[in-house]
Amino acid sequence: MKKTNISPKVIRRLPRYLWSLDDLAEAGIERISSGELAERVGMTASQIRQDFSCFGEFGQQGYGYNVETLRKAITGILGICKGYKVILLGAGRIGQAVLEQVDFQRFRFHVLSAFDIRPERIGLTICDVLVRSEEEMDDFIREHSVDIAILCIGRTCAQKVVDRLITNGIRGIWNFTGVEVSAGKSDVAVESVHVTDSFLSLTYQINRKAAET
Amino acid sequence: MKKTNISPKVIRRLPRYLWSLDDLAEAGIERISSGELAERVGMTASQIRQDFSCFGEFGQQGYGYNVETLRKAITGILGICKGYKVILLGAGRIGQAVLEQVDFQRFRFHVLSAFDIRPERIGLTICDVLVRSEEEMDDFIREHSVDIAILCIGRTCAQKVVDRLITNGIRGIWNFTGVEVSAGKSDVAVESVHVTDSFLSLTYQINRKAAET
Numbered sequence: 001m002k003k004t005n006i007s008p009k010v011i012r013r014l015p016r017y018l019w020s021l022d023d024l025a026e027a028g029i030e031r032i033s034s035g036e037l038a039e040r041v042g043m044t045a046s047q048i049r050q051d052f053s054c055f056g057e058f059g060q061q062g063y064g065y066n067v068e069t070l071r072k073a074i075t076g077i078l079g080i081c082k083g084y085k086v087i088l089l090g091a092g093r094i095g096q097a098v099l100e101q102v103d104f105q106r107f108r109f110h111v112l113s114a115f116d117i118r119p120e121r122i123g124l125t126i127c128d129v130l131v132r133s134e135e136e137m138d139d140f141i142r143e144h145s146v147d148i149a150i151l152c153i154g155r156t157c158a159q160k161v162v163d164r165l166i167t168n169g170i171r172g173i174w175n176f177t178g179v180e181v182s183a184g185k186s187d188v189a190v191e192s193v194h195v196t197d198s199f200l201s202l203t204y205q206i207n208r209k210a211a212e213t
Numbered sequence: 214m215k216k217t218n219i220s221p222k223v224i225r226r227l228p229r230y231l232w233s234l235d236d237l238a239e240a241g242i243e244r245i246s247s248g249e250l251a252e253r254v255g256m257t258a259s260q261i262r263q264d265f266s267c268f269g270e271f272g273q274q275g276y277g278y279n280v281e282t283l284r285k286a287i288t289g290i291l292g293i294c295k296g297y298k299v300i301l302l303g304a305g306r307i308g309q310a311v312l313e314q315v316d317f318q319r320f321r322f323h324v325l326s327a328f329d330i331r332p333e334r335i336g337l338t339i340c341d342v343l344v345r346s347e348e349e350m351d352d353f354i355r356e357h358s359v360d361i362a363i364l365c366i367g368r369t370c371a372q373k374v375v376d377r378l379i380t381n382g383i384r385g386i387w388n389f390t391g392v393e394v395s396a397g398k399s400d401v402a403v404e405s406v407h408v409t410d411s412f413l414s415l416t417y418q419i420n421r422k423a424a425e426t
Contacts, residue, residue: 174415203361
């Protein structure tokens, strides 16, 4: 496989390809043309060929793509099915919604524990995950070699908590706080979900369409 | 203002600029250089100048940007403060988390009602928003000329509900169902939040960093 850096834009499209390939595999389909795949994911065939060429040559003229080869390649690139260990920080509505919405088991991620500072939440179980006191967090991360922390805590303490996570050896942070957090000079990966920004992207589209008519 | 199409990438950065400009305005600061603004939002000065040049010329050599002018321009482009009317479909955890997380009032959006099919949720009030029966939805949208629907319902019925919304004259759909929905040939704007895709983007980064070391 090519060892080049794949652009974030292509990376963001890979899951969409994967969902389609999963459906195809489930239906017993072994190969697919770029044109057929394009139709399924709502893109053009040439865009798909270009995306896939970023990480190697999988297609064959006149044959198309082998579904299983492509699935394995994308799964490998995305780092899925590596059994990463995950914790949730902040067991409020947003944290609960994330646990509910994301099918961690499907990708063999293990959500080991949730943590919260509010006494009334400690001891609860949400989506089969026990909520522990925030005071136990540092020891827990080190003992279990936790890989990923999902950040669903308040804005004001977000960066402080991130610094603590990094000190304890976390490798990735999924940030739902709505503020930018920095991994500093560390090697820790940060991915932020800015829900409000996406909403304003919608109102921009509405606004533009209104201006056109 | 230039009437060109601004790239989605630039649009997605605009809210970040706006939050910084809001902070500056609140602190009584009237102008800022591209370098100073760059530092605040974690980008380069030249990237900022390039972004702003997409929608007009606001900066002046040696003077920088006027904070208020820039705020108004971005607010105008994003279609904020137009008093758009919003409804929520699906008053489960995800719907509740969205209502809680997004500061609709700040942008003068009015969340008029929520709708759900589950009898036990109808009549509840979440974040000051009343949950009505899904059966009342069509009439409600037309009576109140609702602009935007937030979709927090199950995957299986997502497209059907979208078709219904479009028939009733909705202008924008904010899609949290995790499946792609299509506005067909209509002029309706759709913005999807794919939470799982963002998670896989994080695992890709972790995986790549592990491969590098």
